[in-house]
Amino acid sequence: MNPQSLNKHVYAYNNPLRYIDPDGHEVVLAGSAEDQSEEKKRLLSNASKKGEAALFRTTTDKNGKTNLVLDKAAAANLKGTHSQGYNMLVQTIGSKNTVTVQMSNFDSQTSYQAGNAIASLGRNVAGIDRVAPMRDSVGNIIPNPFGIIAGHEVLGHARLHLLGISDYADGPGSKTFQIENQLRKEQGLPPRPDDVP
Amino acid sequence: MTRLVLGPIILSLLLLTPRLTDAQPRKILKTAVIMEIARPIQEGALLHWRITNNLDVAVYVYDFYLWGPAYHIEQSADKVTIDSTPVTESPGCPPNRFPPLLLLIVGPGRTIEGDFTDAAVSVQGRSVSLRVAVGENPYTVVEEAKQFAKSKCKHSPYDAIVRWGAILESNAIQLQ
Numbered sequence: 241m242n243p244q245s246l247n248k249h250v251y252a253y254n255n256p257l258r259y260i261d262p263d264g265h266e267v268v269l270a271g272s273a274e275d276q277s278e279e280k281k282r283l284l285s286n287a288s289k290k291g292e293a294a295l296f297r298t299t300t301d302k303n304g305k306t307n308l309v310l311d312k313a314a315a316a317n318l319k320g321t322h323s324q325g326y327n328m329l330v331q332t333i334g335s336k337n338t339v340t341v342q343m344s345n346f347d348s349q350t351s352y353q354a355g356n357a358i359a360s361l362g363r364n365v366a367g368i369d370r371v372a373p374m375r376d377s378v379g380n381i382i383p384n385p386f387g388i389i390a391g392h393e394v395l396g397h398a399r400l401h402l403l404g405i406s407d408y409a410d411g412p413g414s415k416t417f418q419i420e421n422q423l424r425k426e427q428g429l430p431p432r433p434d435d436v437p
Numbered sequence: 438m439t440r441l442v443l444g445p446i447i448l449s450l451l452l453l454t455p456r457l458t459d460a461q462p463r464k465i466l467k468t469a470v471i472m473e474i475a476r477p478i479q480e481g482a483l484l485h486w487r488i489t490n491n492l493d494v495a496v497y498v499y500d501f502y503l504w505g506p507a508y509h510i511e512q513s514a515d516k517v518t519i520d521s522t523p524v525t526e527s528p529g530c531p532p533n534r535f536p537p538l539l540l541l542i543v544g545p546g547r548t549i550e551g552d553f554t555d556a557a558v559s560v561q562g563r564s565v566s567l568r569v570a571v572g573e574n575p576y577t578v579v580e581e582a583k584q585f586a587k588s589k590c591k592h593s594p595y596d597a598i599v600r601w602g603a604i605l606e607s608n609a610i611q612l613q
Binding site: 347348349350351364367368369370374397406408410 | 530
């Protein structure tokens with residue numbers, strides 16, 4: 241037996257649409273219209289193959305909540321394999337639990353409430369990135385774009401929590417680090433070094 | 438019999454002792470270490486800070502945000518308070534990146550000074566002050582921050598700095 245077949249992520253990647261809950265759509269974009277637009281932009285940058293980002297839209301439900309949803313009809317017409325960022329975003333949207341995405345005045349982080357998660361995305365470049373940008377082993381600066389940070393928080397920590405997987409701390413070998421590096425690879429960016437706190 | 442009587446007393450003293458020793462240096466630090474700010478020396482800087490240690494032992498200043506940018510800014514209609522440190526414990530999950538926990542030594546009787554720069558801070562006619570964290574023991578805080586980062590969100594790693602240091606606030610000045 242291939243042990244990878246027991247891995248929920250790999251299973252989801254192979255058939256992400258299967259995870260869509262018709263009553264789900266549970267990526268909530270919070271805050272002002274400007275904030276929601278920024279949150280959407282950052283999240284969709286992880287759907288990195290051509291045409292994928294255009295498959296998502298926002299809707300407002302009866303409670304006034306703005307949800308990020310997948311246009312399933314359009315998605316069915318987009319043939320071929322998808323990026324892992326896309327698949328993870330689809331899986332997150334299809335969850336029966338909720339990820340609320342909001343803007344934060346400082347650094348980005350994810351917090352948890354029962355089965356749900358709140359991903360806070362830093363409004364500006366966090367102080368740490370201004371003072372000490374990420375560097376590789378020979379001192380070159382490694383880009384740390386907002387979209388990758390959104391992917392780290394939402395598709396890493398928050399999505400894993402929705403799947404019942406605890407990954408609450410970053411560090412070498414953490415699942416969220418691995419996910420961030422998958423997203424970086426797809427977007428042609430160098431990996432996040434293991435020794436970056 | 439003596440052991441039975443003394444046991445609980447000794448245990449109580451042992452439990453109380455760390456609290457007393459923790460609280461005392463913090464009070465002393467707040468009065469014996471002085472921070473003042475003035476107009477900046479370097480062009481483009483926001484303000485100049487000076488920290489004087491009047492104790493006969495070295496103290497350490499949380500350094501990462503001391504030269505800018507601000508860790509956090511507190512604003513009101515007439516005042517801007519710039520935090521170069523977290524000032525209250527705020528339990529939470531680890532941030533996307535936690536900066537290296539740098540401490541700057543201030544020797545006994547010595548003064549250190551520097552300029553704080555943050556182009557994103559707008560003072561606009563308001564007075565401004567700066568807050569820093571100062572502590573006496575440099576050995577425990579890094580380890581505690583690491584432990585807090587693994588605490589499953591019971592503590593933010595930044596809480597270690599708040600527990601470690603005394604928070605000093607400078608004089609407030611008018612820059613414009």
